Amino acid sequence: MRSTRRKPKFRRSLGGAALAAVMGLTSVAAMGSPASAAPTGKADSPACSSSSVDLDSGTSRAPQNLCVPAQATDSNKTLLVWNKPDIYDDVVDYRVYMDGRAVGTAEENARIFSPAQEYVDAFRDADKDDFHVRTVAHNYTVTGLSPRTSYQFTVTAIRADGSESPASAPITVSTTPERHQVTITSPAFKAVGDGKALNTASIQKAIDTCRTPGCTVVVPAGTFKTGALFLHSDMTLELQEGARLLGSDHAEDYPLDKGYYLYPVPDPLPTEAEYRNYRRPPSLINVLPEDNGRSAQGREPGAAANNVRIVGKGVVDGNGWERTAEGSVMDEAGNEIPQYVASSAGKVLDDGVLAADQFRKAKENPKALTGIINRPETLDDSVLYGQYRSSLMTFMGVKNLYVEGVTADNPAFHGVMILDTENSTVNGMRHTTYNANNGDGLEFGGATNGIVLNNFFDTGDDQVNFAAGQGKYGAMGRPSENVWIFNNYMRMGHGGVAVGSNTAAWVQRVLAEDNVMYKVETGGLRMKSTSDMAGGGRDFLFRDTAMACMGSSAFIMTLSYNQSPSGYIAAESATFKDVKVRNVSVDGNNSPTCGMAVSDSKPVIDIQAGPSLGEGTATLSAFTFQDVVFRNVNPTNIKGLTNSTFDDVTFQSVRNNANPWRLDQYSTGNTFTDVTPAPAQ
Template sequence: MWLRSSESMKFSDIFAAGVLGLLVMSFGCDEAAAAVHSITDYGAVSDTTQLSTEAVQQAIDACSAAGGGTVTVPSGSYKIGSIFLKSNVTLNLENGSTLYGSTDISDYTPVTTDYVSLRTHTPTIQLIYADKADNIAITGEGTIDGRGKAFPKLSWNDEGITRPHLLRFICCNGVKVSGVTLKNSGCWMQHYLACDKVRIDGITVINRNNYNNDALDLDGCHDVTVSNMIADSDDDAITLKSTSPRLCEDIVISNCVVSSHCNAIKLGTETNGGFRNIIIRGIAVKPSSDQSSQYFGYPGGIGHGAIVLEIVDGGVMSNIDIGDVTIRGTESPIFIRLADRARPYSPDVPVNGVGKMERICLHDIMIDEAGPTGSSITGLEGHPVCDVELRNIRIRHHGGQSVTPAPDDEKRAEYPESTMWGILPAKGFWLNHTRNITFDNVTVETIAPDERETYVATDSENLIIR
């Protein structure tokens, strides 16, 4: 029925009403999406003499049951044991907030996963854990302090068993960790195992209170970006591993400042699946301001190695690009090692054959205040390291060494470490069992006179020095 003009609505009015309705709906959706679950609403108290584990977990569970959202940690100090992140949940720590890990091991929940890797054969404990979760995040300006010094080392391989990880995420898709400060884990600070689409940005890591105090461990992960991290660790700092058949692949790490009493940038030691398409850019490596290491550390307080690339448990390393790095204070700046430790990730899956290393480029690197050991690129007889380019690299170290013979023991199956042979026969690079290695504009300067040659090469075909 047609309405009289006085009873009808103009098209412009209808359009305006529709737009207003959409805006209301939009704001309503935004408000719903922005709804948060504060841990204090579930009973968490800012008191480190009381345990708030249950309250934090209830907030996470309620957030997950509502379809996801944010669990917020207000300013204050809260003590927790093991908590479990769930899909579509963001744990946001407000400025001034700290989650403290309990120092009582009974407050940690042992968990198992069906993902088989070197370190998942037994139940493990961790402060914050997720398994097969999607779209999870830890964000904010607060701190998570594991107080890991409370857990003594009881055996050779007890990390994650009697000494908790601070973060451990397994088989997760869509992981974000940003802004927060992570401190004092019982072992590795953050272990991402077989995860995809991981974004780590703007975090601070201080891990100097126990054995195996790595800053970051990416293990068999795909599609990862790490940026703007400041890390000070007693053990390895930026660490890529492959403790299962799943390789580390398509990873970009950039704009980080790291200190380590062990290795600053390391691919290895575990290498079962290998590494492919790794880009590392814009890293500053410096000595830690804390030289009181009780756990690792080369004499004098500097790290063992700065750039350490290893294949020792099978696997293939290829398409590795590391550049724009400055290094101050390390004993053996560059260590590239192909060997045959052959440690399996599972007892029923032996490592068959030596792995491969090829297509590696290290470039635009400045190294200063290094120890006198020297750098090395070494493979095994019949298994050479191949196709490595080192370009625009300047090294200055203490020097002061006399002529040193080349090692006569290949140490085929030993744990790989840049200082494993002691002082090397070259003040620059010792090469053994290599093919197609190119040095282009690489200079080596020693503070004290050094009698060693800059390069010493054995069984190294097609060596090019420009």
Template sequence: MDAKALDKLLKAQQEYFEKLLVKLLKPSEMNETELYSKLVGMIGMPSDATSVRQVAMKSVENKSEKGHTVTLKEVIEECRAYMANKSEALYLVKEKMSEVKKEVPEVNTVEKVKCWKDSESENESECKKVWTKPNVKYQQNTIEKKCSHCGRFGHWRMHCKFLNDKQYKPKRQWSDNIIVVFNVSKCGAKGDGKTLNTEIIQRTINKCSKNSKSAFDCKILISADKYGKIFLTGALYLRSNMTLEIDNGTILRGSPNFVDYPLVNNVVAALLYGINNLTNVRIVGLGTIDGQGWQRSSSDTIDELGNYLAYYENSYFSTWNKTGILARSQMEAAINRSNGSMSNSDLVNAYASVRSSLITFYYATNIFIGYIKLINPAFHGIRFLLGKNVVCAYTKTETYNVNNADGIQSQSINTIIFNNFINSGDDCVVFKAGQGQSVANFPPTQYGWVFNNYMREGHGVVVLGSETGSWIKDILAEDNVAFLTENGMRVKSTAQTGGGCKNFYFRDTAMREIGTKNIIEINGHLFNRSNVIYQSGSQCAFVLSMTYNLGSTNWIRAKTPSHFLDINVKSVTVDNGNTATGGPMISVTGYSGQDISLGYPETFSKNVTFEDIKIIRARPANISRLQDSLFKNILIQDWGNFASPWILNNTKNLKFINVQPMPN
């Protein structure tokens, strides 16, 4: 895609966001402060992040004073720039900025405590809603230094004396303008790790959200109590206009029994389930969501900094009855529903449909998930299905080596994923769009932005597919880091799936040891990958595959085959350590058209650009069925004992400009 086309695309996205803001915020009815406050609420920014809020407010003020149009994209860019390390230097040279100065909060904790009276409650004297009133002053002032690590004023994060102190754990305060807070322990829940709290927590959610008008009107708090810090529960159904906070050190643990996850329209409920057109929901806190899906290994792994990461026993379709916990219970229930007998194909389909994910939102709008730690799902991690305006930020996923445990999965419009750590059992971040004829008229999965994430050990870094039935379009992935993943950029589908992928930008990314089985030493820590078992079938830095494994075939094939168009890869480095292991540095495969039963023609990926790429110590690229594409400013160093780093077969109109070395 040329510069003009890209500019046109970005303008179209910008106009869409502007129209969305006008529709959602009704700016003509609010002054500037009210408009900004509602914008912050929509994207899920914690209200105590005063320095970030200040950057956004100043951006709005500056552009308004000059008569310029204020766009959501520009405001997010301003905040994003501040969150980067170099933004601290930028703050030091700006003198006259308005400041939202927050004094030490004097929270009105229970001026008046009122029992929630409801005939359903079994603990009326204990379940209390607590009204709080923030003490915040707005004034013009010189910018005041505030450390983003410890929260203290007077210094920046880079100068914080607690920065390298592993024992220090800063206490994060969540949105102090919540109107009503329900602590589930005061409503009768017990954090003993044994009591099933599903009914109590669900009743608390229903009551708290009953009259709420925004996510900041109502908060359900799950925090350690005198019984312990582990709250056992089955599926919980979230409601509109609410915040769910899991406090630091607290674990919300899923029940290991299938009966606690009912079928809803023949779909198994997730641990946290948002359906029926939900809107304005936040899931936050420094606690943990544990799906209890599979057995944990007897020994965890260590990351590059010496921190321990959860590791789960290798889980596959063939091992669910040996290493599964909730996964095993749900599979056994599926078999029992079939009178104890299933064909192998039915078992495969059941394995792909009866296991629970950690968090699923279905037809939901304005969703924010932040800061939570996610571990051990029976199936996927976070899923946004057929929704709009979803954000996932600052989360930590530890699901390796859980089968199918995608980190963050989106089949929605307007998805923002940033500043997450993802050590995944499947694709780290993946965009999907359904399979076959039944989804052909669904809205596309569109407008995704993935940036500033650290991806580790997953099957792919940022992935499109393999479900591409209603098209995946206009996705930007940038400024990410990947280490030990099985693949890097990954676009995958099959001819039968239909739809395809278009306008995917993958840029400004660093990747190391992609799909290798090397022995690596970093910071004195040894990573022996020699015995790792890869599951995706390919181990490549860049993948465009139309021959992905179909898996479940419980759907009707598309009328027209899938296509990949307008894929742009720019400013990416790859270092695979040595060429003894790993797959092709670039792998492109189309559809052969040889299956007469399908009746599809041969298909090529088209208009693919690789520009400003450096690849070190990786095996040769293997490219077929690629058409009208460009390779520019490519440097390849060390491709082993192979004659050339390029293997080209059945390609059309490929251009190579300043490529070292050139194809033969």
């Protein structure tokens, strides 16, 4: 909630009726039944990770669309999430009721179960003058439940005066039976947690043996060194507290024949000589199609696996890079977090661990790099570096994926890759990959219906990134769509919520709300593509977000991104449109001390589009910035933005007291209402 001295004009949320229809939510008729009995004729509410982002407005003051993400319910716990009321200006918390009895509030619960919340609290404590938007938790982890039991839940919104809203529609949730477990250190598997023995075969045997539906593979405390592991349907991988899966530092432990194509290979094969597609090595943890993701059919959601879970307080360590000389830093919440060397293709042999071994062996024996579609005569170092490092986790062709609690640490390449999936949830992870080169937190590619909540991000690249194919053939693929990102803390890294540069099949219908961003380096909302990539991004709502000490621009929307050659076939220009930014506070950009911006080199809003970038380059349109406040920032730099709206946008302080509005001649049809200061005439 914004301070009362700056009340927003109105609020919009996901439309209740419209979203409920999309999600298929089923409400029970009444509360108060015994915990063991659901109302006659009423099934459990379906999982809500099929949520779409519908931007219709409404007038309800009750929480909307109470639901449970796919695979989030276990034998003794569940996760409730809900959309905020349509009108929520005065909402400061939410109260959860189970079988008619109050069990707690969302903010209290977040302090127990969300690794993001202690950082949010520290951020609030540092906001001495109440400048920032106040984010509010709207999820709840329920524990202490009994197996095979049904419970009914409602949620109310708590207003600033202490009163409560009407209750949400009720839902019924049934816990699972107790899950069969196999432990990797048992005599049947004999894994050794000394950090030295290679346990790939032992752990994979445990995974392959765990075939009872719902079966759990348990990794106990200890450091278990392993190569690539492959999960399957209807299983859970549980990393208990103190457990660490440590990636092998040898390239051969990630066999290329078990790897994957980032994008499917078109059929028939493209005739253009410049088309390329590379089979990448597998990640440390994988779910992959049998054909390596070569065909579009093989990577349809559910084609590779259904109902896959990774849970626990343990660590997945990719062993990708060396630490810096300091090794770690103390963060703003008083925790020690790792720091990895910022490297590149030219320095990987000095800075890398697994990254160095994979690059070195690819360079020494390029003939062993099988699976290249339309192989070039030579493989440049940039290709070897960009295609032959392992990410930390890759999930492709999965329906119903749930990841909770684990720490993602030190990947050789990307962090968690969610590709061509449906119904995926990432809850309460710690992503500690800073400053590993290309060390994204999460990447959604061709994925639909995702939820990202309660995560702590400290990444070497974008925190949450979206991709959707490249150029002519990428435009024939699956869009990335219907993703809900909320109650996360994002620090350092590149973009907070990032789109592109691969945008050909569109990134669309994304709701990012109630997140805190601190020292993010390259855009809290970062949308990047090129004039020949195709597609773009559309239907975004980015709201109720606090941003401080931004390393460069707070908002970036560009069609001039420097795309490295990667074998795609050019198409028409990408574009970004129908993007709404609402109720956002930004304190500082381009300042190493978190004060006033130190130079004009990084505009606080940086929009690069339109003819000024080159003949025929597309403009961007239908942007809305509403109820946004800035201080200690640079002026904007807006090129090629048309038919957009700025309403109740305030610049409290700008470097050198400059007018913040700098628009080029191709930025036309834009309106400015209640803007302080107004654009110069």
